[in-house]
Amino acid sequence: TNGITAPSVDSQIELERDIYQRHGIDPATISYVETHGTGTKLGDPIELEALSRMFGEWTDRRGFCALGSVKTNIGHTSAAAGVASIHKVLLSMKHAQLPPTLNFKTPNRHFDFEQSPFFVNTDLRPWSVTDAQPRRAAVSSFGFSGTNAHLVIEEYVATRRSPAPVPVTDPVPIILSARRADGLLQVARRLHEFLGTATVDDINLADVSHTLQTGRDAMEERLAFVANSSAEAMAKLEQFLDGDLEGMYRGSTKERDDTLKALGTSDAIEETIELWMRKGALGQILSWWVKGLPVDWSRFPGKEGVRRISLPTYPFHRQRCWFERGAETAEETSSLLAVADKSNLILDLAFPLAKLDPTRAAREFVPRDFEDFLGRLLGGILHSMGMFERPTSSLEELMRAGGVIAKYERWLKEALSGLERSKIIEFNGDHYVLRPTETLDLESLWDQWEERKKIEDQHFAKRKQLPLIEACLRSLPKILTGGVPAVEVLFPGSSVALVEGVYRDNPVSDLFNDILARSFVACLEK
Numbered sequence: 001t002n003g004i005t006a007p008s009v010d011s012q013i014e015l016e017r018d019i020y021q022r023h024g025i026d027p028a029t030i031s032y033v034e035t036h037g038t039g040t041k042l043g044d045p046i047e048l049e050a051l052s053r054m055f056g057e058w059t060d061r062r063g064f065c066a067l068g069s070v071k072t073n074i075g076h077t078s079a080a081a082g083v084a085s086i087h088k089v090l091l092s093m094k095h096a097q098l099p100p101t102l103n104f105k106t107p108n109r110h111f112d113f114e115q116s117p118f119f120v121n122t123d124l125r126p127w128s129v130t131d132a133q134p135r136r137a138a139v140s141s142f143g144f145s146g147t148n149a150h151l152v153i154e155e156y157v158a159t160r161r162s163p164a165p166v167p168v169t170d171p172v173p174i175i176l177s178a179r180r181a182d183g184l185l186q187v188a189r190r191l192h193e194f195l196g197t198a199t200v201d202d203i204n205l206a207d208v209s210h211t212l213q214t215g216r217d218a219m220e221e222r223l224a225f226v227a228n229s230s231a232e233a234m235a236k237l238e239q240f241l242d243g244d245l246e247g248m249y250r251g252s253t254k255e256r257d258d259t260l261k262a263l264g265t266s267d268a269i270e271e272t273i274e275l276w277m278r279k280g281a282l283g284q285i286l287s288w289w290v291k292g293l294p295v296d297w298s299r300f301p302g303k304e305g306v307r308r309i310s311l312p313t314y315p316f317h318r319q320r321c322w323f324e325r326g327a328e329t330a331e332e333t334s335s336l337l338a339v340a341d342k343s344n345l346i347l348d349l350a351f352p353l354a355k356l357d358p359t360r361a362a363r364e365f366v367p368r369d370f371e372d373f374l375g376r377l378l379g380g381i382l383h384s385m386g387m388f389e390r391p392t393s394s395l396e397e398l399m400r401a402g403g404v405i406a407k408y409e410r411w412l413k414e415a416l417s418g419l420e421r422s423k424i425i426e427f428n429g430d431h432y433v434l435r436p437t438e439t440l441d442l443e444s445l446w447d448q449w450e451e452r453k454k455i456e457d458q459h460f461a462k463r464k465q466l467p468l469i470e471a472c473l474r475s476l477p478k479i480l481t482g483g484v485p486a487v488e489v490l491f492p493g494s495s496v497a498l499v500e501g502v503y504r505d506n507p508v509s510d511l512f513n514d515i516l517a518r519s520f521v522a523c524l525e526k
Contacts, residue, residue, distance in 0.1 A: 008496060012050035012140075015148045020054070025136075025152055028059035031129060032098060032137040033118070034085045037069025038076060041487050045110035045494040047140060052116040059117065066121040072102040082141030082149055089137045093155040096135070098127045110494045171226040172209035173282050173300075174233055175289065177219040181252075183317060184221045185241065190312035192237040195230050203309075205230050210306040213297035216314075224249040224286035249283075251290030269293075277301055357511050365508050370456065375422035377449060377473060378415060380440040385477050388440070392431040405482040412480070464501025471498060 020027055036047055048067075055065070070088040077084050092098055100122050107113050107120070129135050135155040142148055176191065178184040195203065205227065223240060225248040227233035240248060273293075276284045277300055289295050382388065385402035393401065395413060404412055416432055419425045426433045434440075449470070456462045471489055478484040490499055503509050 008500075009046045009050045009053075009494070010496075012047065012142075012148055012150075013054055016050065016054040016150050017057070019150055019152060020058070023152070026058055027055040027117075027138075028061060028064075029133055030055075030065060030136045030138050030152065032066045032068070032089070032092070032121075032127065032135075034089050034137060034139045035067055035069050036081070036085075036140045036142045037067075037071055037101075039069075039071070041108070041110070041485075042491060042494075043142075044108050045491075046496065047142070048108070048111045048116070048118070049494050051138075051140075052111075052118065055117045061117055062115065063113075063117065063119050065117045065119075066098055067118045068098065068101040068121050072104070073099070079143075082139070085139045085141060086151070086153070089139055089153055092127060093135050093137070093153075096127050098125050100124055110488075110491075171228045171282065172206055173213070173224060173226055173286055174209055174236075175212050175218075175222070175224045175286070177216070177222045178314070179219050179221065180317065181221050183315065184223055186315040187312075188223065188237050188240050190315060192234055192241065194312050195234045195237075203230055204306075205233060206306045207309045208233070208311065210297075211308045211311050213300070215308050215311070218289075218294075220253045222249075222251050222253070222290040224290050226282050226286070249286045249290045251292070253292035255291075274299065356514055357507070365462075365506075370452065372422050373448065373452060374469070375419055375424055376438070376440065377445045378476075379419050379424045379434075379438070380442040380445040381473060381476050382415070383434075383440040384442045385480070388425070388432075388434040392428075392433050394431050398432065402477075403481045405480070408480050464504070465506070468498045468501060 019025065033051060035044075035051075037044060068088075070084050071081070073088075074084065088099070098121050101120055104120050104122050113119060127135055134157050137153050139151045139153065140149070176184065176187050178187050195208075208230075225233075225236050227236060236248060239246070240250075273285065273295060275281075280301075285295060379388075382398075382402060385404075387393070387398045387402045389401065390397070395409070395416070398404075398416075399406075399409060399412060416425065416427070420427050420432075424435060424438050426435060453466055453470075456466060468490075472479075475484060475489045479486050479489060492498070
């Protein structure tokens with residue numbers, strides 16, 4: 001992208017095109033896009049423009065694909081933003097509904113929705129698709145320093161088949177595990193509830209057994225038993241929840257077992273397990289599995305026709321990780337504030353510029369005389385707006401004279417400080433005074449600009465920046481008086497072409513990003 005915080009429409013298009021072409025995905029089959037959608041004037045139009053141009057390479061349909069952003073529901077979760085978006089899409093597929101995007105009233109004027117494939121979904125609506133096309137959604141997530149992620153998700157459509165009841169004479173192993181003993185109780189309780197609500201047409205115990213074997217991690221606390229039917233499995237789970245382990249196998253890999261350790265180093269252990277499997281010695285296998293013996297369940301006989309199914313997932317331990325109210329005293333709080341006040345991590349950092357910028361390419365990128373000239377040109381522009389016509393003026397008087405709107409007061413104050421450093425004006429404590437030696441003839445200054453451009457244009461990096469400098473300076477009166485938003489000058493038509501020169505192949509920007517990255521690492525280390 002164009003920098004550590006700036007998005008790039010070309011980079012996003014390149015990523016999305018690669019995904020759709022490499023995997024043969026027609027964007028016209030995508031009916032929902034979960035956008036990064038931070039609600040910014042710049043980022044949103046760039047994201048939408050990239051999607052629109054990418055979709056337009058495949059289809060000319062309009063308004064068929066819904067857009068949304070989970071950030072309107074739960075806020076920006078920073079590093080977890082992409083995962084939150086995926087969760088939303090999966091839940092939407094599960095319930096076949098598209099939740100509304102909240103607080104959307106006015107479309108971003110930098111993007112034409114009517115001429116695009118998209119509309120913003122603001123109501124809870126059914127997610128309808130044809131029988132021939134499963135639900136498909138795209139998810140975008142963008143981060144610092146050029147991290148662009150784009151994912152296409154298609155719903156899983158199960159192949160319906162009539163479940164084959166497991167014969168009573170052919171029991172199957174049911175294995176459960178958790179990280180903690182209390183977690184194992186929750187795992188058993190959730191499976192018991194699942195089996196209790198499922199009908200005989202919905203469930204096949206062989207599928208349940210296969211899913212528990214191949215679709216779940218084997219954790220430290222373990223329970224195992226055999227069952228001939230869902231009813232028997234429910235009865236044994238209820239028995240375990242009541243504290244009765246008769247006919248079941250319970251163990252923990254946290255407990256040291258010298259026999260198991262010896263078995264684990266034996267070359268014959270795999271042959272022994274295979275022999276137990278062939279003989280149907282489930283009790284032997286399960287009694288050792290709960291102690292930590294690794295078992296390759298995919299080699300277990302009787303796997304013909306079984307499939308993985310949707311079962312209750314792991315119940316994470318509900319532990320509140322937060323400060324308790326009243327835990328810290330006023331004295332402790334004040335001492336923490338005192339330490340924070342005395343410690344400025346950024347100011348404490350010291351990076352040798354000679355090593356970071358050995359050729360002085362960044363420090364001498366803008367020659368002093370060119371910087372002074374730009375100061376005079378800026379002064380001429382402000383003078384043309386009516387400033388500095390009086391012998392002395394306060395900041396408030398300058399703003400009134402130039403018609404500068406309140407939001408640019410801070411900008412004007414910083415600009416005046418720059419003019420003071422360039423010795424164009426003086427500041428006597430509360431008033432600004434134009435130096436008598438300065439003549440700010442704007443027409444003459446623009447003529448000098450044209451001549452200076454010919455010199456600076458010979459440098460490849462500066463050549464990219466000169467159009468941005470000129471566009472900003474020529475539009476400055478309209479920006480400061482509220483006639484045109486600054487973002488429209490910087491990104492005309494949502495294009496980033498003007499600002500790319502600030503970020504790409506710019507030694508000043510590279511030096512800044514290097515210092516920023518080193519500062520971030522140093523702060524983390526401290």
